[in-house]
Amino acid sequence: MTSSQKESTVFHAIADKNRRRMMDLLVERERPVNEIAAHFKISKSAVSQHLKVLYKAGLVQRRVEGPFRFYQASPHALREVYDWTSRYEKFWIQRLQKLGDYLDSKN
Template sequence: MFMPMQATDEVFHAIADANRRKLLDVLAAGDLPAQELASHFDVSFAAVSQHLKVLHNAGLVKRRAEGRQRIYSLAPLRLREVDDWTARYRKFWQGRLKRLRSYLDEKQ
């Protein structure tokens, strides 16, 4: 799947931060309000809110209002695009590792 370079950069920027990756991991278990997401971190609510904003702008999370709360959920489609992009490099390493395994088997 083709992903425009700007979109690719935005997604990779978003997942480059450990706190944002942890937010994605937490959301993989299910939708949560922002306040509850913040309880998983040793940073301020404002900091978590900023991380959520970056993830939302990159299209990695969705948010909806329920009363006065904002509920966040994972938007896995953009992660699929990243997986598609990295697949060609995964194939490269799989081939290299297979050749290394064959070489080592021959040496035994």
């Protein structure tokens, strides 16, 4: 998989609000699928599909223990997202500063 394809896969994975919430849970600690599913109003099957997307993107690690699957965040893949978005940080800082200056001048 090329770097560009990997980046697209990661962006696709974090584009969904349920997957972002799952990442929030998994950053705290490793959790079994049933525990993750308890936090959502979607089927356990849907939760498993979301976890599969996160796993394929490299955002989570999976451990199997008997019939149970445990997931834990592996946020190193988010580094690519950070690297890409940080290119625009200077742009937004300048824009927000100009907006702040404009609003200050109106007071």
